[in-house]
Amino acid sequence: MSGYWSGILTILSINIIMAYAIFLPVATGQLNLGGAGFQAVGAYGAAFLSSKYGLSVWETIPFAMALTALVSFLIAFPLLRTKGVYLVLATFAFAEVVGGAILNSTMLGGPMGLSVPAFVEYQVPVLGALLVTIFIFYLMATRFGLVMRAAHDDDVVTDLMGVNVRGIRVAAFTIGGALAGLAGALYAHSFSFVEIQGFNASLSIYVLLYVLLGGTQTAWGPLAGALFFTMLPEALRVALPALKGWMGLAMGFQGARTAPDESWRFVILGILTVLMMMFRSEGLITRVMVEKLRFRHHAVRLARVDAPA
Amino acid sequence: MTAPTPLLSLHNISKRFGGLAVISDVSFDVSAGARMALIGPNGAGKTTIFNLVSGFYQPDEGDIMMEGRAIQTIASRHRIGLGIARSFQNIRLMPHLSVTENIMLGQQARAGGVVELLKPLSFFGHSHWRDEAQALLKDMGLHTYPGEVVANLPYGIRKKIEVVRALVARPKLLLLDEPAAGLNAAETDSLTGFLKRISDTGVTLLVVEHDMGLVRRLCDHVVVLNFGRKIYDGPTANVQNDPLVLEAYLGPRDAASPAKTAEGCHAA
Amino acid sequence: MLFLQQVSNGIMLGSVYVTVAVAFTLTIGVLNFLNFTIPTLFMLAGMLAWALSTWGVPTWGVPFVHIGPMPWQAALLFAVAATVVASLLVERFTFRFLKTRYGDATEHAIPLVSSLGFLLIIENLVRIGYGTDTQRFPGPQADMSVNIGGIFLRVPQLVSLVIVLGIVAGLNWILRHSRIGRGLRAIAENPDAANILGVQANKLVPVVFMLTGLLCGLAGVLFAINYGEVSPQMGDDIGSKAIAGMVLGGLGSIWGAVIGGLIIGLTEMLTIHFFGADTVQVAVWGLLLLTLFLRPQGLFGHHSIGKGKL
Numbered sequence: 037m038s039g040y041w042s043g044i045l046t047i048l049s050i051n052i053i054m055a056y057a058i059f060l061p062v063a064t065g066q067l068n069l070g071g072a073g074f075q076a077v078g079a080y081g082a083a084f085l086s087s088k089y090g091l092s093v094w095e096t097i098p099f100a101m102a103l104t105a106l107v108s109f110l111i112a113f114p115l116l117r118t119k120g121v122y123l124v125l126a127t128f129a130f131a132e133v134v135g136g137a138i139l140n141s142t143m144l145g146g147p148m149g150l151s152v153p154a155f156v157e158y159q160v161p162v163l164g165a166l167l168v169t170i171f172i173f174y175l176m177a178t179r180f181g182l183v184m185r186a187a188h189d190d191d192v193v194t195d196l197m198g199v200n201v202r203g204i205r206v207a208a209f210t211i212g213g214a215l216a217g218l219a220g221a222l223y224a225h226s227f228s229f230v231e232i233q234g235f236n237a238s239l240s241i242y243v244l245l246y247v248l249l250g251g252t253q254t255a256w257g258p259l260a261g262a263l264f265f266t267m268l269p270e271a272l273r274v275a276l277p278a279l280k281g282w283m284g285l286a287m288g289f290q291g292a293r294t295a296p297d298e299s300w301r302f303v304i305l306g307i308l309t310v311l312m313m314m315f316r317s318e319g320l321i322t323r324v325m326v327e328k329l330r331f332r333h334h335a336v337r338l339a340r341v342d343a344p345a
Numbered sequence: 346m347t348a349p350t351p352l353l354s355l356h357n358i359s360k361r362f363g364g365l366a367v368i369s370d371v372s373f374d375v376s377a378g379a380r381m382a383l384i385g386p387n388g389a390g391k392t393t394i395f396n397l398v399s400g401f402y403q404p405d406e407g408d409i410m411m412e413g414r415a416i417q418t419i420a421s422r423h424r425i426g427l428g429i430a431r432s433f434q435n436i437r438l439m440p441h442l443s444v445t446e447n448i449m450l451g452q453q454a455r456a457g458g459v460v461e462l463l464k465p466l467s468f469f470g471h472s473h474w475r476d477e478a479q480a481l482l483k484d485m486g487l488h489t490y491p492g493e494v495v496a497n498l499p500y501g502i503r504k505k506i507e508v509v510r511a512l513v514a515r516p517k518l519l520l521l522d523e524p525a526a527g528l529n530a531a532e533t534d535s536l537t538g539f540l541k542r543i544s545d546t547g548v549t550l551l552v553v554e555h556d557m558g559l560v561r562r563l564c565d566h567v568v569v570l571n572f573g574r575k576i577y578d579g580p581t582a583n584v585q586n587d588p589l590v591l592e593a594y595l596g597p598r599d600a601a602s603p604a605k606t607a608e609g610c611h612a613a
Numbered sequence: 614m615l616f617l618q619q620v621s622n623g624i625m626l627g628s629v630y631v632t633v634a635v636a637f638t639l640t641i642g643v644l645n646f647l648n649f650t651i652p653t654l655f656m657l658a659g660m661l662a663w664a665l666s667t668w669g670v671p672t673w674g675v676p677f678v679h680i681g682p683m684p685w686q687a688a689l690l691f692a693v694a695a696t697v698v699a700s701l702l703v704e705r706f707t708f709r710f711l712k713t714r715y716g717d718a719t720e721h722a723i724p725l726v727s728s729l730g731f732l733l734i735i736e737n738l739v740r741i742g743y744g745t746d747t748q749r750f751p752g753p754q755a756d757m758s759v760n761i762g763g764i765f766l767r768v769p770q771l772v773s774l775v776i777v778l779g780i781v782a783g784l785n786w787i788l789r790h791s792r793i794g795r796g797l798r799a800i801a802e803n804p805d806a807a808n809i810l811g812v813q814a815n816k817l818v819p820v821v822f823m824l825t826g827l828l829c830g831l832a833g834v835l836f837a838i839n840y841g842e843v844s845p846q847m848g849d850d851i852g853s854k855a856i857a858g859m860v861l862g863g864l865g866s867i868w869g870a871v872i873g874g875l876i877i878g879l880t881e882m883l884t885i886h887f888f889g890a891d892t893v894q895v896a897v898w899g900l901l902l903l904t905l906f907l908r909p910q911g912l913f914g915h916h917s918i919g920k921g922k923l
Contacts, residue, residue, distance in 0.1 A: 067722055114906040121647045124725070125860055126905040129898045132853065136894030146891070179453070179474070180462045182442070186450050189439035196399060197514070198425045198454035237849065241729055248726055253441055299737040306737070309730030310706050317723045323441050324494050 042158035046226045048266040049161035050219050055247050055258035056172050057215035060208040062244075062252045063176075065188035066116065069124050071243040073131025074213050076235035078104040078220025080138055083150040083230045093154045093225050100221035101214045108213020112206045131240055138232045149231030156225040164222055168215060169259060175211075176255045184208055185253070242302075245309050251319025254326050261320070269301050276300055350413045352377040352549050353398065353429075353518055358407035360393060360573075367393050368404070369573045375518065380540075380550045382560040382581070385570035386593060391553040392434060394570070395520050399431045400424045411518075425454040428517030432507045432524060434553075440496040444487070444506055447495055448478035451513035478513065485509050485539065501532040505539060518549045525556045537562050569593065618764050619886045620879065625770040627878020628777045629839075632832035633855035634862070634870035635781055636825045642865030643801045643821050645721075649728040650703050651829055652852020653735040654696050658833025659843035660739050662692035663750050685751060689838075693830035700826025703731050704819055739845045747844040750837040773835040778871075780831065784824065785867050793820055801865070854881070857901040863911025872912060 054075060061068045081103040082096040091099075111130060118126045138144050175181050183204050186194040191201045224230045242265070250261025272279075279300065312319070351374035360368040368390045375381050383391050396402050398409060400421030409417045411427050419427070430451075438447050449466060452474055456462075466472050482488045487505060495503060504524060511519055524540065525533045537559055544550050544563075554560050560567065560581065567584045569577035571593035577584055584590055633655055640648040665688035683691070707727040758767045788794035796817045799807035808814055836851070837843050858877040862869025877897055884896040904911060 067725075118905055118909055120721070121641065121645075121725075121864065122860075122905055122909050124647065124722075125856065126902060129857070129901045129905065132898035133895055133902055136892070136896075136898060140891045140895060174465065177465045177467055178463050179449070179456060179466055182446055182449060182466060183453065183462070185442060185446075186439050189441055190437055192401075193433075193437045193439070194450070195422045196425065196431070197450050198422050198457070200422060237853070241732070245726070245729060245733075299740045302733045302737040303741070306730040306733030310727045310734070313723050313727035313730065314706065317720070318441075323443075324497070327443065327492055327494060330492070 044266070044270065046158045046161045046222075048262065049158075049165035050223050050226070051243075051246075051262040051266050052165040052259060053161075053168050053215055053219040053222065054243050055250070055262040056168055056255075057212045057219060058243050058247045059172070059252060059255075059258040060184075060212035060215070061205070062247060063181075063188055064184045064205045064208045065191065066205060066209065067124050067244065068127045068209075068212070069240050069244055070127035070129075070131035070134075071216060072235040072237065072239040073127075073134035074104055074108060074216035075220040075223070075239070076131075076134055076138060076230075076232060077107050078217030079224040079230045079235065080144050080150065080220070080232075081217065082221035083152045083224040084144060086152045086154045086225070087150050090153065093156050093160070093221075096154065096225070097218065097221045100224075101217040104217025104220065105210050105214035108216075109206065109210040112209040112213075116202065116205050116209065128237070128240065131235075131237065135232050135235060145231075147232070149229055150224075152224045152228050152230065154225055155228055156222070158226070161222045161226055164218060168218070169255075172258075173255045180204070180207075188252075242305070245305060248319055249305075249309060249312055251321040253318060253323040254321055256321045256326060257319050264320075265305065268304060269298070272300055272304070349377070351375055351410075352379075352412060353551070354410045355394070355398075356408040356410065358394075358397060358404045358409065360390075360397060360402060360404050367573050368397070370407075371570065371573070371575045372407075373568045373575060373578050375549060375551055377517070377549055378544075378547060379566055380544050380552075380564045381566045381568065382552045382554055382564040383568050383570065384554065384557075384560060384584075385576075388572075389570040390573040391570055392522060393573075395431060395522055395553060398424075398520060399429060425514050425516065428515075429520065430511035430514045430516035430518070431520035432504075432511050432522055434522040434526060436500070436503050436507050438495045438503055438507055438510070441494060443492050443494055444482065444498070445475060445478050445492065447506060447510050448482060448513050449474050451510035452478065454514045481509060481513055501528055501535075504528065504532075505536065508539070508543070512543060512548070516548065518551060519543065521550065521552045521554075523553055523555065525554060525559050533559055616886065619882045621764050621766060623879035623882030624875055625767070625774060625839075625878070626882060627858075627875035628770075628774045629832055629836050629851060630855045630858045630877050631781065631871050631874030632777050632828050632835070633851055634858040634874040635784065635867055636828040636832075637855055637859045638862070638865055638867060638870040639784070639828075640821055640825055641859070642867075643797050644708065644724075644818065645801075646708060646724045647728075648703075648707075648825065649725065649852075650700070650707075650731045650735065651825060651855070652848035653732050653739075654700055654703075654826060654829035654848075655833040655836070655851060656843075656845060656848030657699055657735055657739060658692045658696040658830040659750075659837040659847055660743055660748075660845060661695050662688045662834045662837050663748050663843045664743055665691050666751055667748075689834045692834055693827065696830030696833065697823055697826035699735065700822045700829065701819055703728065704822035707731065708818060708822070736845060736848070743845065745845055747842050749842050767839070769835075769838050773839055776831070776835065780828065781867060781871055788867070793817065797821065854878075854897060857897050859911075860901055861904050861911055863913040866911070866913040869911055869913035 054071060057074065058068050058071050078100040082093075082100040085091045085096045085099055086093070115123065115126050115130065139147055144150060176184075183194065183199050186197070187199065187201050187204055195201050220235075246261035246265040247258050248261075249264070250259065251257030316322075353375040354373070356372050358368055358371045359366065371390075371394070383394060385391055393402070397404050397417075400416075400419065404417055407417075408415045411429065416424065416427060439450065442450065456474065464472070466475055479488065485505065487502065487509065495506065498506070504527075508519075508521065508524065521540070524536055528536060533556060540550060540552075540563055550563070552560070552564060564581050567577065567579065567581045568575060569584065569587075569590050571589075576589040576593055577587050579587075633651060636651050636654075637648065640646050640651075662685070665683055666685045667682055707724045757769070758765045759771075760766075788797060796807070796812045797820070799810065799812045800814055800817060804814060832851075836847065854877050855874060858874035859870045860873070861876055862871070862873025877900075880896055880900060881893050884893050888896070
């Protein structure tokens, strides 16, 4: 496989894992705008063990997941006491505090970042994403998944049904944290280098947006969101030159200022977000849609059973 | 007469919000197997009683006893385990869950424990819980809708599904908050039959309802509240002749306000 | 003396935060909407002021429309006006489309999410158009200063502080005493009841966005004059600090946002003074996190705002 495609697969895998990390709290009704902070904890946890103690990835990755899960678990209690806008702000603030703390830590390299000696090939993130996807699909099919979605729809009634809503939310937050830690560790080992500037507020925003764009009612949504978001620049490679020319003409730019191609991707992500919120706020893939496809399948099966009788 | 311990009994319950006394010194018993109605003009405190029994509020004074045990300090989420389930005035089903999933949520109180939480609810379309939920839906004549997402269903159907969701927890006491509100005559008839069948299985019903027709057909016993006080507690047949009840609904003979008269005509 | 100088610098810096924080608190107080486009509107104003004074308005190929590079004073006016227009555009596409059908936990976040979308659009369009570099704003001499008892106060900053306080006082007066203000407060209290009582939310909501645009525009151009440079990233930091100031003061409280913004500015300068520049992020956001955990209503906030399901 060419380096180009293995690079894309790596990024795609990390994005998928990260999408599921944010999806879990969102599925219980808690918007998490601090994804970058949790990912940074995992990335730096793995990077530190690898660079300082020379541990192998099979040791650093579980450690990173456990560490991030622990941090998420501990922060979840005060965090989930806040509601609505306050929760969004608190998760955002948490990510900033993590970023600031790492920036000031000489042990973690501060603004210089850390290099990560243990390197993993693209197969490891791909395997990780595969396992995480299977895990989430399983989780959503259990009573835990049912209760999570119920807490999203109406936490008062869910409580009345005998569900410990806070317990469920803390659990979802913690599992999400472990996944963010996994995404961070895989990032660190795939790119052999971490710097805190990469885990900024924009990253938190992108992740939340592509999860919401994909849809949070089913496990398919984050998958679709991450896939779309990662593949968009590839699609743009063809369309971008024309787009650039057109924009240049329309806005009358002077001087040869070249913006990073990334900007185009984010403009498109932004436009799609706005359009999606206007016309289909529940995201691309909804429960009704999945149910319809399943019904069609079911109907076909029923027809087959009925036919001989 | 040595009556057996009532299923639910309220002893001198009072509840204030700020300076406003919403419930003042209300006591009544609901005996096991009864079909009882709680009626009264708007703002009389009926829904507040439900909220006290289901644990949303704590009473300021008095005891709420379930089978002889004081429950007012028990958290709302543990009350379904004691056998108390309820429906809501404005339907509160989970809009994004399917009908079956809503019913399966009702099973939650019986499916405690982490192991049950992590077992799949659908293994090739089946599981113990799913099959049970679908069987119950079928029993109740709602089997045509198992996979539909609730938000898309008609109002009357959703009303019934909410009752079934409460029922699947196998409660001893079912609190129904205006089950007939917003239903047309045919739907109300269908609901009355539906509730009678539920009652025949041994579930005790406590119903808040404005539709006196439904109350008369369904309930044998009525408690009337007015401004947070109990003004009547007795058989349904006598309620219309009670002077206090008449006054509450129609106002004192001369000073009947038009709004209250309208309300009274509707209810009585 | 150095300490006092830092205090004065903190207040000056805080006054920029104050303007943006007031914009935040206004939208959240009246509309229960955390508008994430505010930092980009601030940035847009600064960048447009720079672009207009150095490049002029794009022509779209039409002759005679082109307005050449203009004096900085005119550029400031145009930039503020354009920011107001952009803010109204945001209203068209975010807030108008709020539909609550199920009332579930994340549905109320629709405007918030689309404002995040707009944040990406505006910020990246500016990057595409004007590049990512920091640009020098050719304004008046930023380092013109007066010396009061050994503390140097830069004149443009002093002027900005006065303007900012004037705006806030004016805004406060409008909210309390004018017809529009009463309508806005009615919407904040209870949108449905306000609607029944004849308050036309459709006409008043754009007013909030207009004020938001105006505040952001002014803050942006004042920043450009005071600090002499602009960049597409300038909104990120200011926006974050303004959010922190707003939360500290209490969501929905205008004077709360003023005090909160000033406290954040002071915290920042004093943290730099005592612990060095790298600790600022931890100090400011740690303060915010503590506020959220311990006293979510902030110093002056109303208990109910922002608490509704989101």
